[in-house]
Amino acid sequence: MLNPFLKKYILPALMLLLPASLLRAQTDEDAIMMSKKNLCIGGTYMHSSWDHYWEGTFKRDNKNIGTMSTQMFGLMGTYGITKKLNVIVGAPYVTTHVTAGTLHDQHGIQDLSAWLKWLAVEQNAGNGVLSLYVLGGGSIPLTNYIADYLPLSIGLQSKTLSGRLMVDYQVGKFFATLSGTYTWRSNIKIDRDAYYTTSLHLTNEVEMPDMTAVNFRTGYRSDRWIIEAVLANMTTRGGFDIRKNDMPFPSNRMNATMAGAHFKYNFTFVDGLSLTGGGSYTVAGRNVGQSTNFDAGVFYILDFSSKKKKK
Amino acid sequence: MRIKIFTPSVAALLVMAACNKSVSDRTANLPPLSPADQDVNAGSWKPMLLSRPDTFAVAAPAATNSTGYAADLNELKGYQKGMTDAQLGTIKYWSAGGVLRWNEIMRSLVAKYNLPPYQNSDTSYPIPSSANPFAYPYFPFANPPYAARAYAYVSAAQYDALVACWYYKNLYKRPAPYKTDSSIRVYVTKTDLPSYPSEAAVLAGVTAEMMKLLFPDEIASIQQKLQEQELAAIMSGAATRSDITAGEALGRQVAQLFTARARTDNAGKAVGTQADWNKLKTTAQAKDQLPWLSLETPKRPPMLPLFGRVKCFLFDSATLISLRPGPPPSTGSDSMKNATAEVYAKIKSPTRDQMKLVQYWADGAGTFTPPGHWNAIAAEDFIKKNFSEVRWARNLALLNCAEMDAAVSCWDIKYYYFNPRPSQMNSEIKTLTGIPNFPSYVSGHSMFSGAAATILGHIIPERASAYMQMAQDATNSRFVGGIHYKVDCEVGMTVGKNIGNYAVLRATKDGAE
Numbered sequence: 001m002l003n004p005f006l007k008k009y010i011l012p013a014l015m016l017l018l019p020a021s022l023l024r025a026q027t028d029e030d031a032i033m034m035s036k037k038n039l040c041i042g043g044t045y046m047h048s049s050w051d052h053y054w055e056g057t058f059k060r061d062n063k064n065i066g067t068m069s070t071q072m073f074g075l076m077g078t079y080g081i082t083k084k085l086n087v088i089v090g091a092p093y094v095t096t097h098v099t100a101g102t103l104h105d106q107h108g109i110q111d112l113s114a115w116l117k118w119l120a121v122e123q124n125a126g127n128g129v130l131s132l133y134v135l136g137g138g139s140i141p142l143t144n145y146i147a148d149y150l151p152l153s154i155g156l157q158s159k160t161l162s163g164r165l166m167v168d169y170q171v172g173k174f175f176a177t178l179s180g181t182y183t184w185r186s187n188i189k190i191d192r193d194a195y196y197t198t199s200l201h202l203t204n205e206v207e208m209p210d211m212t213a214v215n216f217r218t219g220y221r222s223d224r225w226i227i228e229a230v231l232a233n234m235t236t237r238g239g240f241d242i243r244k245n246d247m248p249f250p251s252n253r254m255n256a257t258m259a260g261a262h263f264k265y266n267f268t269f270v271d272g273l274s275l276t277g278g279g280s281y282t283v284a285g286r287n288v289g290q291s292t293n294f295d296a297g298v299f300y301i302l303d304f305s306s307k308k309k310k311k
Numbered sequence: 312m313r314i315k316i317f318t319p320s321v322a323a324l325l326v327m328a329a330c331n332k333s334v335s336d337r338t339a340n341l342p343p344l345s346p347a348d349q350d351v352n353a354g355s356w357k358p359m360l361l362s363r364p365d366t367f368a369v370a371a372p373a374a375t376n377s378t379g380y381a382a383d384l385n386e387l388k389g390y391q392k393g394m395t396d397a398q399l400g401t402i403k404y405w406s407a408g409g410v411l412r413w414n415e416i417m418r419s420l421v422a423k424y425n426l427p428p429y430q431n432s433d434t435s436y437p438i439p440s441s442a443n444p445f446a447y448p449y450f451p452f453a454n455p456p457y458a459a460r461a462y463a464y465v466s467a468a469q470y471d472a473l474v475a476c477w478y479y480k481n482l483y484k485r486p487a488p489y490k491t492d493s494s495i496r497v498y499v500t501k502t503d504l505p506s507y508p509s510e511a512a513v514l515a516g517v518t519a520e521m522m523k524l525l526f527p528d529e530i531a532s533i534q535q536k537l538q539e540q541e542l543a544a545i546m547s548g549a550a551t552r553s554d555i556t557a558g559e560a561l562g563r564q565v566a567q568l569f570t571a572r573a574r575t576d577n578a579g580k581a582v583g584t585q586a587d588w589n590k591l592k593t594t595a596q597a598k599d600q601l602p603w604l605s606l607e608t609p610k611r612p613p614m615l616p617l618f619g620r621v622k623c624f625l626f627d628s629a630t631l632i633s634l635r636p637g638p639p640p641s642t643g644s645d646s647m648k649n650a651t652a653e654v655y656a657k658i659k660s661p662t663r664d665q666m667k668l669v670q671y672w673a674d675g676a677g678t679f680t681p682p683g684h685w686n687a688i689a690a691e692d693f694i695k696k697n698f699s700e701v702r703w704a705r706n707l708a709l710l711n712c713a714e715m716d717a718a719v720s721c722w723d724i725k726y727y728y729f730n731p732r733p734s735q736m737n738s739e740i741k742t743l744t745g746i747p748n749f750p751s752y753v754s755g756h757s758m759f760s761g762a763a764a765t766i767l768g769h770i771i772p773e774r775a776s777a778y779m780q781m782a783q784d785a786t787n788s789r790f791v792g793g794i795h796y797k798v799d800c801e802v803g804m805t806v807g808k809n810i811g812n813y814a815v816l817r818a819t820k821d822g823a824e
Contacts, residue, residue: 063608063609064607064608101608102606102734102741102742102745102746103741103745104658104661104742104743104793105741146663146666146670148670149666149670149743186332187332190670191666191667191670192670192671192678193337193671193687194418194678194684195678196419196422196423196678199419200418200422200679201334202337202338202687203335203336203337207332207333207334243426243677244426244429244447245427245429245676246426246676246677247676247745
C-alpha cells in the first residue's frame with residue numbers, strides 16, 4: 001500500500017443545519033489503509049458555526065438564533081484486519097449553542113458509526129498507481145437525544161447504512177481521490193404524534209429520505225505530510241423545504257456543497273503520532289446553515305503485529 | 312475471503328434499501344362509520360345559532376317512483392359500473408365519517424397557516440389581510456386564538472346544519488338508494504337513516520362555505536374536497552344526486568348564518584393598532600407593573616391583543632369579565648422573584664423526559680395548535696364510540712365552542728394583566744420550545760386543556776380522569792419548558808375548567824342526552 005499508516009479519522013455525518021463533517025479528511029473518505037494488526041486511535045475536535053442559513057432556497061439570518069455553533073469531541077479507532085481490509089469505528093460527544101433568542105442548548109453522546117474499508121484493486125497505471133476501494137458502513141444512535149429540536153438537536157436519531165465506491169490515483173507525491181456514497185436512512189420516531197411537512201401527518205413516525213454524497217480531494221501526500229484541497233457535496237434524495245419563517249425538521253431536504261483544505265503531519269520524534277487540522281466553508285446549500293468549520297485531531301498507532309512483538 | 316467478509320453488509324444494504332419507508336396516519340384505514348344509534352330525533356336538538364331546525368326550507372323530494380328519481384338511480388348505477396381503485400379509495404376515506412374527515416382537513420389547514428409572518432426589511436412586520444389573502448403574508452396567520460375560533464365556527468355550523476338535515480330526513484323519510492333498488496352495490500354501512508337531504512352534502516356545503524371566510528386561500532382545494540365527498544356519497548350507494556343537491560344547498564344556507572356572525576364578532580379588530588399596543592404598556596406601568604415585552608428580534612407586536620373582546624358562544628360579555636382571575640404576583644415582589652427562580656431551577660439542566668413532555672404538548676408554530684391537539688384526542692376517541700354524524704358534530708361543537716371561549720377569556724386575562732414571561736424577568740431562562748409572543752399570565756395551554764378535559768370527560772365519562780391527567784400534563788409542560796410560571800398554569804387550569812363547565816351545562820340541555 002502507498003502508505004502504511006492510517007492518516008485520518010472518522011466522525012458520523014452530522015446533518016442538522018450543519019453538514020460540517022463532509023469535508024473533513026476521514027479514514028472512510030480517504031485512500032489510506034492501516035497495516036495488518038495495527039490499531040490507530042485518536043481524539044478529534046471540531047467547531048462549526050453559522051449566522052446565515054437557507055430556508056428552502058431563501059438565504060437569511062435570524063436574530064432569534066444569532067450565531068449557531070456546534071462542537072464535537074470525537075473518539076475513533078481504526079484497525080487493520082489485513083492490509084487490504086480495515087474496520088473504522090467512532091463516536092462523538094456534541095454540544096450546541098445559539099447566541100440569541102431563548103432556545104435551550106443541547107449536549108450529549110451522538111451516534112456510533114462503523115465502516116469496513118476494502119482495498120479491492122491496486123495496480124500501476126501510466127506513471128502512477130490506481131486504487132479502487134469499496135466501503136460499507138452504518139451508524140446507530142447511542143443515546144435517546146432529541147432529534148426534533150432543530151437546529152439545536154445534536155443529531156437526527158436515524159440509523160443509517162452506507163455504501164461507497166472510491167477511486168484514488170497517485171503520481172509521485174500528488175494524488176486525487178473521488179468517492180460516491182449512497183446512504184439509506186431509517187425512519188425516526190419523534191416526541192409529538194402529529195406534524196406538518198407539506199401535509200399533516202397523524203403519526204409520530206417520520207419518513208427519512210436517503211442521501212447521496214460526492215467527495216473529491218486532491219493534493220500532496222508523502223510519509224510525513226498530507227496537504228489537500230477538498231470539495232464535497234451531499235444531497236438529500238427527497239425531503240421538503242423549510243417553509244417561510246418555520247423551524248427546520250429532521251426530514252428536510254438538506255443539501256450542501258462545501259470547499260476546504262486539510263492537512264496531516266506525522267511526527268518524527270514519536271513513531272506513530274500524528275496531528276491533523278483543517279477548515280471548510282459551505283459555498284451553497286438548501287435547508288442547512290452556511291457553516292464555517294475548523295477541526296483538529298491527534299492520532300497514535302499501536303502495532304500488534306507479531307513482527308513488532310518479536311522486536 | 313475478503314469478498315465473503317464484505318458480502319453480508321452489501322446484502323443488508325440492498326435489503327434495507329428495498330424496504331418501504333412510507334408512513335401512514337393513525338386514521339388512514341378506518342372501517343366505514345357504523346353508528347350504534349342513528350339519533351333519528353336529532354332534528355329536535357337545540358342548535359347553536361339556528362332559531363328553528365326548519366329556518367331554511369328544503370323542498371319535498373321527488374317520489375321514489377318518479378322518472379326524476381329513476382334518472383338519479385341511473386346516474387348512480389352508471390358510476391358503479393366502472394369504478395377505479397382511486398374512486399374506491401375516496402369512498403373508503405369519506406365513509407369513515409364526514410365530520411371526522413373535515414375536522415382532519417381543518418387541522419391540516421391550521422398547521423399549514425400557523426406561521427408568524429417574516430419581518431419587512433425595515434424590521435416592522437406585515438399583517439396578513441383577508442382582503443388580499445394570496446400575497447405574502449398569507450391570510451390567515453392561524454395562531455391559537457384564530458385557530459380556536461375557526462374550529463368553533465366550523466364545528467358549530469356543521470352541528471346546526473346536521474340538526475336541520477336530520478329534521479328534514481325525519482320529515483320526508485326518503486329511503487336510501489340501496490333500499491329502493493336492490494341492484495345497487497353498497498360501500499358504506501347500511502342503515503335505516505333516510506337519505507334526503509344527504510348528510511355528506513350538508514357537511515360539504517356548510518364547511519366549504521365557512522372556509523371561504525376562514526381560509527380564503529384554500530377555496531379551490533376545499534371545493535375539490537366537496538366534490539370528492541359528494542361523488543363518493545353517490546358512488547357508495549348512499550345518496551342520489553337530488554339528495555346531494557338539497558344537502559349542499561341547506562349546508563351553505565346554514566353557513567351564511569355563521570359567517571354573518573363571524574364578520575361582526577370583533578375578531579376582525581383583534582390585531583389592534585400601534586395606539587392600542589402603547590396603551591397596554593402604559594396601563595401596566597400605571598399599575599406599577601413591569602410591562603410585557605416581545606422577546607423576538609425584531610420586536611413583534613403582541614399577538615391579537617384585542618381578541619379578548621370577541622363574542623363568545625357559551626356565555627355573554629359580563630360572564631367573561633366575571634371569569635377573570637385576580638392578578639399575578641406583582642412584578643416587583645419577592646413572590647415574583649421566587650416564581651422566576653423556580654422556573655430557572657427547573658430549566659437549568661432539563662432531563663430527556665422533561666423535553667419529551669414539552670415537545671409532546673408544545674403545539675407551537677407550524678402545528679395545529681393546542682385546540683387542534685384536543686380535537687385530535689377527541690376524534691380518536693369518538694371513532695371508537697361509533698357516534699352518528701350528527702352526534703359527532705354536536706360533540707365537536709361543544710368541545711370547540713369551549714376552546715374558542717377559553718381563547719377569548721385567556722386573551723382577555725393576558726392583556727388585562729400584560730405580565731412578562733419568565734425569560735423577560737431573567738434572560739438566563741432558556742426554553743425547550745419557542746416562546747409565544749404574548750403575555751404570560753395565564754397559560755393558554757392550561758386554559759385550553761382544562762376546558763377540553765372538562766367537556767370531553769362529560770361526553771365520555773369513563774375517560775374523564777384520563778383527560779384530566781392529560782390536561783395536567785399539558786399544563787406542567789409549560790412550566791417545565793420554561794414558558795410559564797407555576798401560577799400561570801394553576802390559575803389557567805382553574806379558569807379553563809370553569810369554561811368547560813359552561814359547555815357541560817349546554818350539553819345537559821341541548822336535548823341530545
